Amino acid sequence: MDKLTAAIQEVAEDYGYKRLAAAVGCPYQVLVNQCNPINDRPISLRKFWLMFSITKDMRLLVAFLDEIGAVAVAKGKRDENASLFDLVVNHQVAAGTVAQVIRQALDDGLITAEEARDIRNAIRAEIDCLTALESELMEMAEPRLAKA
Secondary structure (H helix, E strand, C coil), X not given: CCHHHHHHHXXXXXXXXXXXXXXXXXXXXXXXXXXXXXCCCCCCHHHHHHHHHHHCCHHHHHHHHHHCCCCCCCCCCCCCCCCHHHHHXXXXXXXXXXHHHHHHHXXXXXXXHHHHHHHHXXXXXXXXXXXXXXXXXXXXXXXXXXXX
């Protein structure tokens, strides 16, 4: 079973098929059938989006994006107490941390599952710094007039 189908099933089971069917506006048995991986009539994109909108379960979005080779990055939140310079420095520190964690992981020539998790966490922290920087820049940017 592919990751997307598995995520759809897990979310439907966790939320409750009957409750979810009522929320998306379809009969219970139809939803159960559409979530069945051997069914030849899988769930529609519209119903998938409704499921996500109702449940707000990120497993659906993560699995969907994984299927198309993409990832989602949460929008950065502005830090009212940080200057633009602070945010640039935070990014540079985070980038240095990524390099340091990778260097340490490669010391023995192998990357363990724990080291891979540490690298991933460092990368995500750097992404958070970048999105915070981007949010601040977008907030500071002067509005531009559209060219006629």
